[in-house]
Amino acid sequence: MASPAKRRRTVEEDSLVGYLHSPSPTKTSKKNTRYFDATIQTGREEYHRVVVFSPQKRQAYEQAALAKTPVKLTHVRKTLTVRVKILPGGVVSRFVVVGGVSRELREFRICDRSGQTNVTLWEEKIAMVNVSKSYEISKLSTRRFKEQTTLTSTFYTSITEIQDVGEPRDLVEICGCVTAVKVSARRQCRRCHAVQKEYKERCVTHCCERCEMLQRASSYAVMYSGTLAVLSNGEEHTLMLTNSVVSTFLSEHLGGAASGHAEMQEKLVRTENVEVQVDSDQVVMSIKLSEEEAQGFVSSQAGTSADLLAEFERLAGLHPLD
Numbered sequence: 283m284a285s286p287a288k289r290r291r292t293v294e295e296d297s298l299v300g301y302l303h304s305p306s307p308t309k310t311s312k313k314n315t316r317y318f319d320a321t322i323q324t325g326r327e328e329y330h331r332v333v334v335f336s337p338q339k340r341q342a343y344e345q346a347a348l349a350k351t352p353v354k355l356t357h358v359r360k361t362l363t364v365r366v367k368i369l370p371g372g373v374v375s376r377f378v379v380v381g382g383v384s385r386e387l388r389e390f391r392i393c394d395r396s397g398q399t400n401v402t403l404w405e406e407k408i409a410m411v412n413v414s415k416s417y418e419i420s421k422l423s424t425r426r427f428k429e430q431t432t433l434t435s436t437f438y439t440s441i442t443e444i445q446d447v448g449e450p451r452d453l454v455e456i457c458g459c460v461t462a463v464k465v466s467a468r469r470q471c472r473r474c475h476a477v478q479k480e481y482k483e484r485c486v487t488h489c490c491e492r493c494e495m496l497q498r499a500s501s502y503a504v505m506y507s508g509t510l511a512v513l514s515n516g517e518e519h520t521l522m523l524t525n526s527v528v529s530t531f532l533s534e535h536l537g538g539a540a541s542g543h544a545e546m547q548e549k550l551v552r553t554e555n556v557e558v559q560v561d562s563d564q565v566v567m568s569i570k571l572s573e574e575e576a577q578g579f580v581s582s583q584a585g586t587s588a589d590l591l592a593e594f595e596r597l598a599g600l601h602p603l604d
């Protein structure tokens with residue numbers, strides 16, 4: 283078994299370069315930890331919330347925000363919040379000695395409608411979950427271990443019971459040929475999330491119809507939706523396409539082109555045979571093309587990425603850029 287020190291090194295750490303905005307006053311958590319938060323802008327429309335557990339660095343953050351100088355934050359740990367169900371068959375507890383104290387950890391199998399993966403919970407967190415119940419588990423850290431990314435609870439993880447999130451085995455597989463398909467793309471303002479009715483593909487700029495901010499046309503998010511009709515064993519199924527399934531298809535088969543949805547329609551109608559996984563609401567969860575069409579197709583690992591919210595926490599360094 284890896285020693286605690288080794289284990290710690292496997293925590294995925296990152297660095298972020300950007301401009302700091304509005305550091306908060308220092309706050310105290312329920313667990314008596316002092317921290318503050320801030321926003322770092324890493325791109326034109328890319329913002330991340332960072333939580334800093336070194337209150338003594340607050341002044342440096344404030345100065346960098348005021349001076350509008352770009353900074354590099356190092357040792358940033360990305361945390362995830364998942365909404366998942368605990369599956370039966372968790373392995374037994376293991377014990378790891380950390381700082382001279384034996385600590386218990388247990389790996390649980392978790393799932394949502396999109397697939398399943400594992401999460402490792404430590405100590406008192408283990409008793410906070412029950413098999414077959416669903417939970418929102420926040421601030422999980424991601425660790426790389428033997429080429430695999432695993433989720434692990436942190437000191438800041440909270441666990442709240444939620445309504446049943448479902449299981450992947452609710453999915454039905456439909457094999458057949460596509461008789462009709464429609465994929466539409468709508469543009470959405472990243473600032474106020476309003477769907478744009480008058481957006482023109484050819485224009486360089488576009489004024490948001492709700493917040494009235496003039497923005498570069500390319501900065502609007504693309505949201506896909508659609509309908510797919512599949513003929514299988516003499517029966518036609520009319521299915522719903524979501525933004526996530528269309529985006530996945532575009533990146534797997536058409537290089538992720540933002541305007542690739544017209545090509546996607548062509549490709550689907552021309553394909554001899556498709557394998558579609560559908561949930562109980564007739565919503566398509568995945569599309570697989572028949573063998574010869576699937577050149578370069580990489581099936582993605584079953585994960586519970588559907589509703590992952592990414593946040594960054596814990597900062598060890600703040601460096602002005604030269």
Ligand SMILES: [Zn+2]
Nearest residue numbers: 471474490493
């Ligand atoms: Zn807007």
